[in-house]
Amino acid sequence: MSAGSAFYITTPIFYVNDVPHIGHAYTEVAADVLARWHRQAGDDTWFLTGTDEHGQKILRTATANGVTPKEWADKLVAEAWQPLLQTIDISNDDFIRTTDERHEVNVQLFLQRLYDAGYIYTGEYEGYYCVGCEEYKQQSDLVDGTGQYEGQLVCAIHSKPVELLKERNYFFRMSDFTQRLLDLYEERPEFVQPESVRNEIISFVRRGLTDLSISRQTFDWGIKVPWDESHVVYVWFDALLNYATAAGYGSDDEKFARLWPATHIVGKDIARFHAVIWPAMLMAAGLEVPKQVYGHGWLLVGGEKMSKSKLTGIAPEQITDTFGSDAFRYYFMRAISFGQDGSFSWEDLSARYQAELANGFGNLASRVVAMVTRYFDGVVPTAVESAVTDAELAIRATERRVTAAADEAIERLAVHEALTRIWELVDELNGYITTQEPWGLAKDPANADRLATVLSTALRGLGTLAVLLSPVVPEAAAKLWTALAGVGTVQEQSIRSAYDWRGGERVQPLEALFPRIEVDAS
Ligand code: MSP
Numbered sequence: 001m002s003a004g005s006a007f008y009i010t011t012p013i014f015y016v017n018d019v020p021h022i023g024h025a026y027t028e029v030a031a032d033v034l035a036r037w038h039r040q041a042g043d044d045t046w047f048l049t050g051t052d053e054h055g056q057k058i059l060r061t062a063t064a065n066g067v068t069p070k071e072w073a074d075k076l077v078a079e080a081w082q083p084l085l086q087t088i089d090i091s092n093d094d095f096i097r098t099t100d101e102r103h104e105v106n107v108q109l110f111l112q113r114l115y116d117a118g119y120i121y122t123g124e125y126e127g128y129y130c131v132g133c134e135e136y137k138q139q140s141d142l143v144d145g146t147g148q149y150e151g152q153l154v155c156a157i158h159s160k161p162v163e164l165l166k167e168r169n170y171f172f173r174m175s176d177f178t179q180r181l182l183d184l185y186e187e188r189p190e191f192v193q194p195e196s197v198r199n200e201i202i203s204f205v206r207r208g209l210t211d212l213s214i215s216r217q218t219f220d221w222g223i224k225v226p227w228d229e230s231h232v233v234y235v236w237f238d239a240l241l242n243y244a245t246a247a248g249y250g251s252d253d254e255k256f257a258r259l260w261p262a263t264h265i266v267g268k269d270i271a272r273f274h275a276v277i278w279p280a281m282l283m284a285a286g287l288e289v290p291k292q293v294y295g296h297g298w299l300l301v302g303g304e305k306m307s308k309s310k311l312t313g314i315a316p317e318q319i320t321d322t323f324g325s326d327a328f329r330y331y332f333m334r335a336i337s338f339g340q341d342g343s344f345s346w347e348d349l350s351a352r353y354q355a356e357l358a359n360g361f362g363n364l365a366s367r368v369v370a371m372v373t374r375y376f377d378g379v380v381p382t383a384v385e386s387a388v389t390d391a392e393l394a395i396r397a398t399e400r401r402v403t404a405a406a407d408e409a410i411e412r413l414a415v416h417e418a419l420t421r422i423w424e425l426v427d428e429l430n431g432y433i434t435t436q437e438p439w440g441l442a443k444d445p446a447n448a449d450r451l452a453t454v455l456s457t458a459l460r461g462l463g464t465l466a467v468l469l470s471p472v473v474p475e476a477a478a479k480l481w482t483a484l485a486g487v488g489t490v491q492e493q494s495i496r497s498a499y500d501w502r503g504g505e506r507v508q509p510l511e512a513l514f515p516r517i518e519v520d521a522s
Helices: 022-040 056-064 069-087 101-116 174-187 195-206 235-240 253-259 268-284 316-323 325-335 346-376 390-411 415-436 445-469 474-483
Strands: 006-015 044-052 094-097 120-130 135-137 142-144 153-155 163-172 228-233 263-267 292-296 299-301
Touching: 006 022, 006 253, 022 044, 022 069, 022 263, 022 292, 022 299, 022 316, 022 325, 022 390, 022 415, 044 069, 056 069, 069 094, 069 316, 094 101, 101 120, 101 235, 101 268, 163 228, 163 268, 174 195, 174 268, 195 268, 228 235, 235 268, 263 268, 268 292, 316 325, 316 346, 325 346, 325 415, 325 474, 346 415, 346 445, 346 474, 390 415, 390 445, 415 445, 445 474
Parallel strands: 006 044, 006 263, 044 094, 263 292
Antiparallel strands: 120 135, 120 163, 142 153
8 A cells, every 4th residue: 555545444333222342442452553553644534433332232331330322422422432542542533423413314314315216115024034133144143042041042142142033124235245246355355354254144135135124113222224213223233323423424425435344353253244334334335345354354252252241351440440541552462463363361461561662662661761871871872884784784774674574564464473573573582682692892992882883773772662653552652762762752753764763862861661461370
């Protein structure tokens, strides 16, 4: 992708029936890292997140708590979902709620267009519905319940009983799009990724699509169907449209033309909605399909998807209160291969914090800045070309190599790989300091040129790291950039030329980027 192109990235919009856990935060961080990277690459970046507030699930939770669904949603958004963004340092450009007027009005507009174009008809539906998924289930999606649900069919994702519904609803002619979708997956293999999710989607669509029930009549917490107000729009049909309504669909054509199509980061559990229903809806409306749907893996607890409904959810603050938001972001992006499932463990988090962030990166930064302060009175040294050896050339080459490699990995959404490549520079710089022993060079004035060259190389290497790591650990990168006397803010630095030194004259004191933490193992 060339610098300056549009990069519109989204997270799923989250159900407000409950508070966030680290699985939700994981999606947010991944999308945020990609957004920050693209901003630093000079792309016209726009990052959207938000909340999904209609449907039976929210209605039932609100009723059980004795409030209206809107009151419930307002409370959860204000007290839990928006604060989450601060907790994990999310740089979203917009936050859409499906109860926003800008959304509701344009969902109606979209639906009316599909109706006028003949893609909607009335029909009868009978099937099993999972309120947790807000989805009609096929027999093959169900499993036998255990424990209190023994003898009942339960949803394979939520392990809770499904409900048999029979309703007269409006239907979207989704089956018309079976072949066009298969052609899309074939012609644009990058459309759904990773490969495992793509294969699953293709085999699902190959079995043939049925039409989709897109309205409900038995409750009223939703957007009214414009031509028949006794129905509300099916919550997924409503929710998927957030990506268009927030980007100006129906309200700001210029903005929509500039931003659309989007890259959607979603959990693999909801890839089907995004890679099948959503593009079919867009095709019916004559709009471009998304640029990409990426279905990442799950955070597992005890081998199962972490979830609040199974009481396995861990609140993000449980981690950030001790380790900070940077460590949270780093850990999940580094420890889990993006696209695959991963298990969270306190031991692993703590070990990586200590080894990689505190010792590997933080310590390197503190030592180099302290040596420049001590040996050069804080004045940033310049390399003396006649004193440059292969060791310095190797570091300079690594800076360029990892910058290009990390950018290429990000292009494939392989965030973990980008971090692995950047860490090659952390490790190499640590090795370089150990071998060059600047503290030894400082003992003899005859080595002045070598000392200046070594510390200049190390300092510039740290500058490269600050720029490359800023999307992942923004707080630490900003502190480091200030300590290095970097020009402007670190976020303004072009990531694709991270190795170009743009530092000032004097280093500033640097507090420990990742202070030692006493972890209570109990
Ligand atoms: N509201 C729908 C999405 C509508 S998008 C038009 C929804 N919401 S959700 O709150 O249940 O989950 C949203 C997303 O949270 C999942 O797709 C996934 O990205 C993330 N995760 C929820 N639990 C997770 C894990 N245990 N692990 C990783 N991600 C998880 O579905």
